[in-house]
Amino acid sequence: MASKVTERALSLIKSLPRVALTNIKDLPSAKRKKTGKPAGQKKKGRGDKGQGARNTWDPLGYEGGQSPLINNVPLERYYGKYALRRQYPPISLLELQRLIDLNRVDISRPVDVTAICNSRLYSLDVAKNHFGFHLTEEGCDSFDAKINLEVQWTSELVIAAVEKSGGTITTRYYDPQSLGAVFDPQTFFQKGLPIPKCKLPPQDALAYYSDPNARGYLADPEKILEARERLAQKYGYKLPDLSSDPVKDLLLMRKDPLQLFYGLEPGWIVNLRDKCVLKPQDEDYRRYYNTVY
Protein backbone atom coordinates (compact mmCIF):
# COMPACT_ATOMS: atom_id res chain seq x y z
CA MET A 1 0.00 0.00 0.00
CA ALA A 2 1.14 3.48 -0.88
CA SER A 3 2.30 5.85 1.79
CA LYS A 4 0.02 8.39 3.42
CA VAL A 5 1.59 11.22 1.41
CA THR A 6 0.84 9.52 -1.90
CA GLU A 7 -2.73 8.79 -0.88
CA ARG A 8 -3.29 12.32 0.22
CA ALA A 9 -1.86 13.59 -3.07
CA LEU A 10 -4.14 11.25 -5.02
CA SER A 11 -7.24 12.33 -3.13
CA LEU A 12 -6.23 15.93 -3.64
CA ILE A 13 -5.94 15.36 -7.40
CA LYS A 14 -9.41 13.76 -7.41
CA SER A 15 -10.95 16.80 -5.79
CA LEU A 16 -9.03 19.30 -7.89
CA PRO A 17 -10.23 20.31 -11.36
CA ARG A 18 -8.91 18.32 -14.26
CA VAL A 19 -5.63 19.55 -15.70
CA ALA A 20 -6.29 21.08 -19.11
CA LEU A 21 -4.76 23.59 -21.49
CA THR A 22 -6.94 26.27 -19.97
CA ASN A 23 -5.58 25.95 -16.44
CA ILE A 24 -1.88 25.18 -16.81
CA LYS A 25 0.86 27.75 -16.97
CA ASP A 26 4.63 27.88 -16.94
CA LEU A 27 6.56 27.29 -13.77
CA PRO A 28 8.03 30.48 -12.37
CA SER A 29 11.52 29.16 -13.07
CA ALA A 30 10.74 28.71 -16.76
CA LYS A 31 10.75 32.44 -17.43
CA ARG A 32 14.10 34.11 -17.71
CA LYS A 33 14.32 37.59 -16.32
CA LYS A 34 14.97 40.24 -18.93
CA THR A 35 18.15 42.19 -18.52
CA GLY A 36 17.89 45.93 -18.96
CA LYS A 37 20.21 46.35 -21.93
CA PRO A 38 22.04 43.80 -24.06
CA ALA A 39 25.74 44.08 -23.67
CA GLY A 40 27.48 46.02 -26.46
CA GLN A 41 24.29 47.45 -28.07
CA LYS A 42 24.27 51.21 -28.62
CA LYS A 43 21.82 51.97 -31.44
CA LYS A 44 18.79 49.99 -30.23
CA GLY A 45 18.34 48.25 -33.61
CA ARG A 46 17.48 51.45 -35.44
CA GLY A 47 20.51 51.71 -37.69
CA ASP A 48 23.06 54.50 -37.96
CA LYS A 49 21.88 58.14 -38.07
CA GLY A 50 19.05 59.58 -40.22
CA GLN A 51 15.28 59.84 -39.93
CA GLY A 52 14.93 56.28 -38.73
CA ALA A 53 17.32 56.66 -35.83
CA ARG A 54 15.93 60.06 -34.86
CA ASN A 55 12.26 59.24 -35.47
CA THR A 56 11.74 62.21 -37.81
CA TRP A 57 9.82 60.58 -40.65
CA ASP A 58 7.95 62.68 -43.25
CA PRO A 59 4.25 63.20 -42.57
CA LEU A 60 1.89 60.65 -44.14
CA GLY A 61 1.15 61.51 -47.78
CA TYR A 62 4.23 63.72 -48.20
CA GLU A 63 5.91 63.06 -51.55
CA GLY A 64 9.22 64.85 -51.13
CA GLY A 65 7.98 68.29 -52.19
CA GLN A 66 5.89 67.44 -55.29
CA SER A 67 2.12 67.96 -55.09
CA PRO A 68 0.87 64.91 -53.26
CA LEU A 69 -1.96 62.67 -54.46
CA ILE A 70 -4.35 63.99 -51.86
CA ASN A 71 -4.04 67.50 -53.36
CA ASN A 72 -4.15 66.39 -57.00
CA VAL A 73 -7.24 64.19 -56.97
CA PRO A 74 -10.50 66.17 -56.96
CA LEU A 75 -12.85 65.69 -54.02
CA GLU A 76 -15.63 63.15 -54.37
CA ARG A 77 -18.45 64.07 -52.07
CA TYR A 78 -20.92 61.36 -53.13
CA TYR A 79 -20.24 59.47 -49.97
CA GLY A 80 -19.75 62.55 -47.79
CA LYS A 81 -21.19 62.11 -44.29
CA TYR A 82 -22.34 58.65 -45.32
CA ALA A 83 -22.40 57.44 -41.73
CA LEU A 84 -24.72 60.27 -40.70
CA ARG A 85 -27.20 60.07 -43.55
CA ARG A 86 -30.61 58.51 -43.21
CA GLN A 87 -30.90 55.39 -45.36
CA TYR A 88 -34.16 54.32 -46.97
CA PRO A 89 -33.81 50.81 -48.48
CA PRO A 90 -35.80 50.60 -51.72
CA ILE A 91 -38.90 48.58 -52.44
CA SER A 92 -40.48 49.01 -55.85
CA LEU A 93 -44.14 49.23 -56.78
CA LEU A 94 -43.68 45.98 -58.73
CA GLU A 95 -42.41 44.19 -55.64
CA LEU A 96 -45.27 45.59 -53.59
CA GLN A 97 -47.76 44.43 -56.23
CA ARG A 98 -46.19 40.96 -56.10
CA LEU A 99 -46.58 40.88 -52.31
CA ILE A 100 -50.24 41.78 -52.74
CA ASP A 101 -50.80 39.24 -55.54
CA LEU A 102 -49.32 36.42 -53.48
CA ASN A 103 -51.29 37.42 -50.37
CA ARG A 104 -48.18 38.28 -48.38
CA VAL A 105 -49.68 41.64 -47.47
CA ASP A 106 -53.24 42.08 -46.27
CA ILE A 107 -54.80 45.00 -48.13
CA SER A 108 -57.94 44.98 -46.00
CA ARG A 109 -55.76 46.83 -43.49
CA PRO A 110 -53.46 49.80 -44.01
CA VAL A 111 -50.12 48.74 -45.50
CA ASP A 112 -47.14 50.12 -43.59
CA VAL A 113 -43.63 49.09 -42.51
CA THR A 114 -45.09 46.47 -40.16
CA ALA A 115 -47.16 44.85 -42.90
CA ILE A 116 -44.25 44.76 -45.36
CA CYS A 117 -41.75 43.41 -42.83
CA ASN A 118 -44.22 40.83 -41.48
CA SER A 119 -44.10 39.15 -44.89
CA ARG A 120 -40.62 38.10 -43.74
CA LEU A 121 -39.34 38.95 -47.24
CA TYR A 122 -38.09 42.42 -46.35
CA SER A 123 -36.46 43.69 -43.24
CA LEU A 124 -34.81 46.82 -41.90
CA ASP A 125 -31.76 47.30 -39.74
CA VAL A 126 -31.69 50.25 -37.36
CA ALA A 127 -27.95 49.77 -36.82
CA LYS A 128 -27.38 50.50 -40.51
CA ASN A 129 -29.15 53.87 -40.21
CA HIS A 130 -32.29 52.55 -41.91
CA PHE A 131 -35.23 54.89 -41.46
CA GLY A 132 -37.85 53.00 -43.46
CA PHE A 133 -38.71 52.10 -47.03
CA HIS A 134 -38.26 54.15 -50.16
CA LEU A 135 -41.03 53.22 -52.59
CA THR A 136 -39.52 53.35 -56.10
CA GLU A 137 -41.11 53.73 -59.48
CA GLU A 138 -40.47 50.35 -61.13
CA GLY A 139 -43.81 48.79 -62.04
CA CYS A 140 -45.81 52.03 -61.77
CA ASP A 141 -47.68 51.24 -65.01
CA SER A 142 -48.98 47.86 -63.85
CA PHE A 143 -49.79 48.83 -60.25
CA ASP A 144 -53.53 48.47 -59.65
CA ALA A 145 -54.06 47.76 -55.95
CA LYS A 146 -56.43 49.93 -53.99
CA ILE A 147 -54.62 50.37 -50.70
CA ASN A 148 -53.95 52.71 -47.84
CA LEU A 149 -50.18 52.92 -48.04
CA GLU A 150 -47.68 54.41 -45.63
CA VAL A 151 -44.01 54.60 -46.64
CA GLN A 152 -41.07 56.74 -45.59
CA TRP A 153 -39.93 58.17 -48.94
CA THR A 154 -41.46 58.33 -52.42
CA SER A 155 -41.50 60.28 -55.63
CA GLU A 156 -44.30 62.12 -57.40
CA LEU A 157 -44.80 59.39 -59.99
CA VAL A 158 -45.32 56.75 -57.33
CA ILE A 159 -47.89 58.92 -55.58
CA ALA A 160 -49.69 59.35 -58.91
CA ALA A 161 -49.65 55.57 -59.55
CA VAL A 162 -51.10 54.77 -56.13
CA GLU A 163 -53.78 57.46 -56.28
CA LYS A 164 -54.74 56.60 -59.82
CA SER A 165 -55.69 53.09 -58.75
CA GLY A 166 -57.94 54.52 -56.05
CA GLY A 167 -55.67 54.29 -53.03
CA THR A 168 -54.11 56.78 -50.67
CA ILE A 169 -50.50 57.24 -49.69
CA THR A 170 -48.77 58.94 -46.78
CA THR A 171 -45.10 59.54 -46.10
CA ARG A 172 -44.35 59.02 -42.46
CA TYR A 173 -41.21 59.48 -40.39
CA TYR A 174 -40.19 57.03 -37.68
CA ASP A 175 -37.29 57.75 -35.40
CA PRO A 176 -34.82 54.84 -34.95
CA GLN A 177 -36.25 53.71 -31.61
CA SER A 178 -39.80 53.67 -32.98
CA LEU A 179 -38.70 51.96 -36.16
CA GLY A 180 -37.16 49.19 -34.06
CA ALA A 181 -40.63 48.60 -32.60
CA VAL A 182 -42.51 49.04 -35.86
CA PHE A 183 -40.59 46.77 -38.20
CA ASP A 184 -40.70 43.76 -35.87
CA PRO A 185 -43.55 44.21 -33.36
CA GLN A 186 -43.47 40.62 -32.13
CA THR A 187 -39.87 40.83 -30.90
CA PHE A 188 -40.59 44.23 -29.45
CA PHE A 189 -43.67 43.11 -27.52
CA GLN A 190 -41.77 40.12 -26.16
CA LYS A 191 -39.39 42.54 -24.44
CA GLY A 192 -42.29 43.89 -22.39
CA LEU A 193 -41.32 47.49 -23.01
CA PRO A 194 -43.91 50.27 -23.28
CA ILE A 195 -44.76 51.27 -26.84
CA PRO A 196 -42.59 54.35 -27.50
CA LYS A 197 -43.98 57.63 -28.72
CA CYS A 198 -42.76 58.65 -32.15
CA LYS A 199 -40.50 61.67 -32.29
CA LEU A 200 -40.91 64.48 -34.78
CA PRO A 201 -38.68 64.39 -37.87
CA PRO A 202 -35.29 66.13 -37.69
CA GLN A 203 -34.97 69.64 -39.10
CA ASP A 204 -33.70 68.63 -42.53
CA ALA A 205 -36.60 66.20 -43.01
CA LEU A 206 -39.32 68.40 -41.54
CA ALA A 207 -39.98 70.18 -44.84
CA TYR A 208 -40.51 66.88 -46.66
CA TYR A 209 -42.84 65.38 -44.08
CA SER A 210 -44.99 68.51 -43.89
CA ASP A 211 -45.21 68.91 -47.67
CA PRO A 212 -48.68 68.14 -49.12
CA ASN A 213 -47.07 67.31 -52.49
CA ALA A 214 -45.08 64.54 -50.82
CA ARG A 215 -48.25 63.53 -48.86
CA GLY A 216 -46.38 64.17 -45.63
CA TYR A 217 -48.08 63.05 -42.43
CA LEU A 218 -47.65 66.49 -40.90
CA ALA A 219 -49.21 68.32 -43.87
CA ASP A 220 -52.60 69.98 -43.74
CA PRO A 221 -55.23 67.38 -44.87
CA GLU A 222 -57.12 69.96 -46.90
CA LYS A 223 -54.00 70.93 -48.77
CA ILE A 224 -53.37 67.26 -49.46
CA LEU A 225 -56.81 66.99 -51.10
CA GLU A 226 -55.91 69.96 -53.31
CA ALA A 227 -52.55 68.40 -54.14
CA ARG A 228 -54.28 65.15 -55.13
CA GLU A 229 -56.40 66.97 -57.69
CA ARG A 230 -53.44 68.94 -59.00
CA LEU A 231 -51.45 65.75 -59.52
CA ALA A 232 -54.37 64.07 -61.28
CA GLN A 233 -54.54 66.98 -63.71
CA LYS A 234 -50.80 66.90 -64.27
CA TYR A 235 -50.69 63.20 -65.14
CA GLY A 236 -54.09 63.18 -66.82
CA TYR A 237 -56.10 60.59 -64.91
CA LYS A 238 -59.49 60.74 -63.27
CA LEU A 239 -59.27 60.84 -59.53
CA PRO A 240 -61.66 58.28 -57.96
CA ASP A 241 -64.16 59.88 -55.59
CA LEU A 242 -63.12 59.14 -52.01
CA SER A 243 -66.33 60.31 -50.31
CA SER A 244 -68.54 57.67 -51.98
CA ASP A 245 -66.01 54.85 -51.70
CA PRO A 246 -67.17 51.65 -49.92
CA VAL A 247 -63.76 51.31 -48.25
CA LYS A 248 -63.52 55.00 -47.45
CA ASP A 249 -62.87 54.34 -43.75
CA LEU A 250 -59.93 52.11 -44.57
CA LEU A 251 -58.41 54.53 -47.05
CA LEU A 252 -58.64 57.47 -44.66
CA MET A 253 -57.21 55.66 -41.62
CA ARG A 254 -54.27 57.64 -40.26
CA LYS A 255 -52.06 57.27 -37.24
CA ASP A 256 -51.49 60.06 -34.79
CA PRO A 257 -48.01 61.59 -35.23
CA LEU A 258 -47.06 60.07 -31.88
CA GLN A 259 -48.69 56.72 -32.58
CA LEU A 260 -46.91 53.64 -33.95
CA PHE A 261 -49.67 51.04 -34.23
CA TYR A 262 -53.33 51.40 -35.11
CA GLY A 263 -55.49 51.09 -32.00
CA LEU A 264 -52.56 51.13 -29.57
CA GLU A 265 -51.39 54.25 -27.78
CA PRO A 266 -47.82 55.10 -26.83
CA GLY A 267 -47.03 54.11 -23.26
CA TRP A 268 -49.19 50.99 -23.28
CA ILE A 269 -47.58 47.63 -22.71
CA VAL A 270 -48.53 44.48 -24.58
CA ASN A 271 -48.47 41.18 -22.75
CA LEU A 272 -48.26 38.47 -25.39
CA ARG A 273 -48.48 35.58 -22.95
CA ASP A 274 -51.68 36.66 -21.21
CA LYS A 275 -53.01 38.25 -24.42
CA CYS A 276 -53.80 41.57 -22.84
CA VAL A 277 -52.79 45.21 -23.00
CA LEU A 278 -51.70 47.09 -19.86
CA LYS A 279 -52.56 50.76 -19.63
CA PRO A 280 -50.64 52.57 -16.89
CA GLN A 281 -52.66 55.18 -15.04
CA ASP A 282 -49.85 57.25 -13.53
CA GLU A 283 -50.34 60.91 -14.43
CA ASP A 284 -46.68 61.79 -15.00
CA TYR A 285 -46.30 58.71 -17.13
CA ARG A 286 -49.28 59.53 -19.30
CA ARG A 287 -48.27 63.14 -19.68
CA TYR A 288 -44.85 62.07 -20.93
CA TYR A 289 -46.29 59.70 -23.55
CA ASN A 290 -48.98 62.07 -24.79
CA THR A 291 -47.00 65.26 -25.33
CA VAL A 292 -44.75 66.30 -28.19
CA TYR A 293 -41.36 67.64 -27.25
Place this chain on the structure above:
Amino acid sequence: MSALRPLISKLKICTFCTSVLRQTSVPKSTFLRTSALLKRFQSSSAGGSHVEAEMPTQFEVSYEDFKHVEPLLPSSVVPPVPEHEMYPTSSGWFPPNDELRSQQKYTVLRTKNHMLPVYAKVQHRERRTQHLVTIKRIEGDIWALEAELRDFLEKETGGEIIRTQVHEVARLIRVRGLYAPLIADFLLKRGM
Protein backbone atom coordinates in the same frame (compact mmCIF):
# COMPACT_ATOMS: atom_id res chain seq x y z
CA MET B 1 -28.92 58.12 -5.05
CA SER B 2 -25.71 56.23 -5.70
CA ALA B 3 -26.64 53.79 -2.96
CA LEU B 4 -29.91 52.99 -4.72
CA ARG B 5 -28.34 52.29 -8.12
CA PRO B 6 -27.05 48.76 -7.43
CA LEU B 7 -30.34 47.90 -5.76
CA ILE B 8 -32.28 49.03 -8.80
CA SER B 9 -30.19 47.16 -11.31
CA LYS B 10 -30.55 44.04 -9.22
CA LEU B 11 -34.29 44.20 -8.88
CA LYS B 12 -35.01 45.52 -12.40
CA ILE B 13 -37.50 48.01 -11.08
CA CYS B 14 -40.12 49.01 -13.60
CA THR B 15 -41.33 52.42 -14.71
CA PHE B 16 -44.29 52.26 -12.40
CA CYS B 17 -42.16 52.76 -9.36
CA THR B 18 -41.80 56.38 -10.34
CA SER B 19 -40.91 57.46 -6.85
CA VAL B 20 -37.72 55.43 -6.92
CA LEU B 21 -36.94 56.37 -10.48
CA ARG B 22 -37.33 60.04 -9.78
CA GLN B 23 -34.70 59.81 -7.10
CA THR B 24 -32.26 58.04 -9.35
CA SER B 25 -33.02 59.77 -12.66
CA VAL B 26 -32.78 56.49 -14.54
CA PRO B 27 -34.40 56.62 -18.03
CA LYS B 28 -37.93 55.41 -17.58
CA SER B 29 -38.22 52.94 -20.40
CA THR B 30 -35.11 50.94 -19.54
CA PHE B 31 -36.35 48.88 -16.64
CA LEU B 32 -39.74 47.71 -17.71
CA ARG B 33 -40.58 44.03 -17.51
CA THR B 34 -44.29 43.29 -17.50
CA SER B 35 -44.31 39.76 -16.16
CA ALA B 36 -41.69 40.56 -13.53
CA LEU B 37 -43.81 43.52 -12.52
CA LEU B 38 -46.94 41.42 -12.11
CA LYS B 39 -45.07 38.86 -10.00
CA ARG B 40 -43.68 41.49 -7.71
CA PHE B 41 -47.05 43.14 -7.46
CA GLN B 42 -48.59 39.90 -6.29
CA SER B 43 -45.83 39.22 -3.78
CA SER B 44 -46.01 42.76 -2.40
CA SER B 45 -49.67 42.30 -1.52
CA ALA B 46 -48.63 39.34 0.63
CA GLY B 47 -46.22 41.55 2.56
CA GLY B 48 -43.16 42.40 0.43
CA SER B 49 -40.07 44.46 1.06
CA HIS B 50 -39.82 48.23 1.41
CA VAL B 51 -39.09 48.80 -2.30
CA GLU B 52 -42.04 46.69 -3.43
CA ALA B 53 -44.49 48.51 -1.17
CA GLU B 54 -43.48 51.84 -2.71
CA MET B 55 -44.47 50.95 -6.29
CA PRO B 56 -47.56 52.81 -7.51
CA THR B 57 -48.68 49.96 -9.74
CA GLN B 58 -51.90 51.36 -11.05
CA PHE B 59 -52.76 50.14 -14.47
CA GLU B 60 -55.78 49.02 -16.35
CA VAL B 61 -55.70 45.55 -17.93
CA SER B 62 -57.56 45.35 -21.22
CA TYR B 63 -58.18 42.02 -22.92
CA GLU B 64 -60.32 43.65 -25.56
CA ASP B 65 -57.59 45.84 -27.00
CA PHE B 66 -55.51 42.77 -27.83
CA LYS B 67 -57.50 42.59 -31.08
CA HIS B 68 -55.32 45.51 -32.27
CA VAL B 69 -52.17 43.49 -31.51
CA GLU B 70 -53.15 40.31 -33.36
CA PRO B 71 -52.84 41.73 -36.91
CA LEU B 72 -49.38 43.04 -36.01
CA LEU B 73 -48.00 39.55 -35.36
CA PRO B 74 -46.49 37.78 -38.38
CA SER B 75 -47.91 34.59 -39.80
CA SER B 76 -45.74 31.54 -39.09
CA VAL B 77 -46.58 29.95 -42.45
CA VAL B 78 -46.54 31.22 -46.01
CA PRO B 79 -50.17 31.87 -46.93
CA PRO B 80 -51.65 30.05 -49.96
CA VAL B 81 -51.99 32.03 -53.17
CA PRO B 82 -55.49 33.40 -53.71
CA GLU B 83 -57.32 32.55 -56.93
CA HIS B 84 -57.01 35.37 -59.44
CA GLU B 85 -59.47 36.14 -62.19
CA MET B 86 -56.82 36.15 -64.88
CA TYR B 87 -53.18 35.25 -65.30
CA PRO B 88 -50.57 36.68 -65.37
CA THR B 89 -51.47 38.89 -62.43
CA SER B 90 -50.66 42.60 -62.33
CA SER B 91 -47.16 41.84 -61.15
CA GLY B 92 -46.64 39.22 -63.88
CA TRP B 93 -46.98 36.10 -61.73
CA PHE B 94 -48.76 32.95 -62.86
CA PRO B 95 -49.08 29.51 -61.30
CA PRO B 96 -47.35 26.40 -62.70
CA ASN B 97 -49.20 24.68 -65.54
CA ASP B 98 -49.55 21.07 -64.38
CA GLU B 99 -50.72 19.75 -67.75
CA LEU B 100 -47.76 21.19 -69.61
CA ARG B 101 -45.37 20.28 -66.83
CA SER B 102 -46.33 16.60 -66.84
CA GLN B 103 -45.33 16.30 -70.50
CA GLN B 104 -41.67 17.02 -69.72
CA LYS B 105 -39.11 14.45 -68.61
CA TYR B 106 -38.15 16.71 -65.74
CA THR B 107 -39.83 19.04 -63.25
CA VAL B 108 -38.61 22.19 -61.59
CA LEU B 109 -40.72 22.78 -58.51
CA ARG B 110 -41.67 26.22 -57.25
CA THR B 111 -40.17 27.47 -53.97
CA LYS B 112 -42.21 27.86 -50.79
CA ASN B 113 -42.70 31.48 -51.82
CA HIS B 114 -44.36 30.38 -55.10
CA MET B 115 -41.45 31.59 -57.21
CA LEU B 116 -39.05 29.85 -59.60
CA PRO B 117 -35.93 28.45 -57.90
CA VAL B 118 -33.60 30.35 -60.25
CA TYR B 119 -30.90 32.29 -58.45
CA ALA B 120 -28.46 34.72 -60.08
CA LYS B 121 -25.19 35.27 -58.27
CA VAL B 122 -22.26 37.58 -58.85
CA GLN B 123 -18.87 36.39 -57.67
CA HIS B 124 -16.02 38.85 -57.46
CA ARG B 125 -12.89 36.94 -58.34
CA GLU B 126 -9.40 38.31 -58.72
CA ARG B 127 -9.40 40.72 -61.69
CA ARG B 128 -12.69 39.43 -63.06
CA THR B 129 -16.34 39.10 -62.17
CA GLN B 130 -18.20 35.83 -62.54
CA HIS B 131 -21.92 35.66 -63.16
CA LEU B 132 -23.58 32.43 -62.22
CA VAL B 133 -27.17 31.24 -62.41
CA THR B 134 -28.27 28.25 -60.32
CA ILE B 135 -31.43 26.25 -60.95
CA LYS B 136 -32.55 24.23 -57.95
CA ARG B 137 -35.37 21.86 -56.98
CA ILE B 138 -35.01 19.74 -60.15
CA GLU B 139 -36.79 16.40 -60.28
CA GLY B 140 -36.67 13.76 -63.02
CA ASP B 141 -34.13 13.65 -65.84
CA ILE B 142 -31.66 16.41 -64.96
CA TRP B 143 -29.51 15.70 -68.05
CA ALA B 144 -32.48 16.16 -70.38
CA LEU B 145 -33.14 19.54 -68.79
CA GLU B 146 -29.50 20.53 -69.19
CA ALA B 147 -29.45 19.54 -72.88
CA GLU B 148 -32.69 21.38 -73.67
CA LEU B 149 -31.65 24.44 -71.72
CA ARG B 150 -28.30 24.60 -73.47
CA ASP B 151 -29.98 24.35 -76.90
CA PHE B 152 -32.45 27.06 -75.95
CA LEU B 153 -29.77 29.45 -74.66
CA GLU B 154 -27.51 28.87 -77.66
CA LYS B 155 -30.35 29.71 -80.02
CA GLU B 156 -31.47 32.77 -78.05
CA THR B 157 -27.99 34.21 -77.72
CA GLY B 158 -26.99 33.51 -81.34
CA GLY B 159 -24.44 30.76 -80.89
CA GLU B 160 -22.74 31.77 -77.66
CA ILE B 161 -20.83 29.02 -75.86
CA ILE B 162 -23.00 28.08 -72.88
CA ARG B 163 -21.05 26.62 -69.97
CA THR B 164 -23.15 24.51 -67.64
CA GLN B 165 -22.50 22.28 -64.67
CA VAL B 166 -24.81 19.50 -63.53
CA HIS B 167 -24.83 18.44 -59.90
CA GLU B 168 -26.71 15.16 -59.80
CA VAL B 169 -26.58 14.68 -56.04
CA ALA B 170 -27.75 18.16 -55.05
CA ARG B 171 -30.15 18.17 -58.03
CA LEU B 172 -29.05 21.53 -59.38
CA ILE B 173 -27.67 23.02 -62.56
CA ARG B 174 -25.30 25.97 -62.72
CA VAL B 175 -25.01 28.15 -65.82
CA ARG B 176 -22.28 30.71 -66.39
CA GLY B 177 -23.42 34.14 -67.54
CA LEU B 178 -26.20 36.67 -67.12
CA TYR B 179 -28.95 34.32 -68.28
CA ALA B 180 -31.39 34.38 -65.35
CA PRO B 181 -34.24 36.08 -67.28
CA LEU B 182 -33.78 33.74 -70.27
CA ILE B 183 -33.70 30.66 -68.04
CA ALA B 184 -36.84 31.80 -66.22
CA ASP B 185 -38.50 32.33 -69.57
CA PHE B 186 -37.48 28.81 -70.66
CA LEU B 187 -38.90 27.22 -67.51
CA LEU B 188 -42.15 29.18 -67.60
CA LYS B 189 -42.72 28.16 -71.23
CA ARG B 190 -42.54 24.53 -70.13
CA GLY B 191 -45.16 25.02 -67.42
CA MET B 192 -42.83 25.03 -64.40
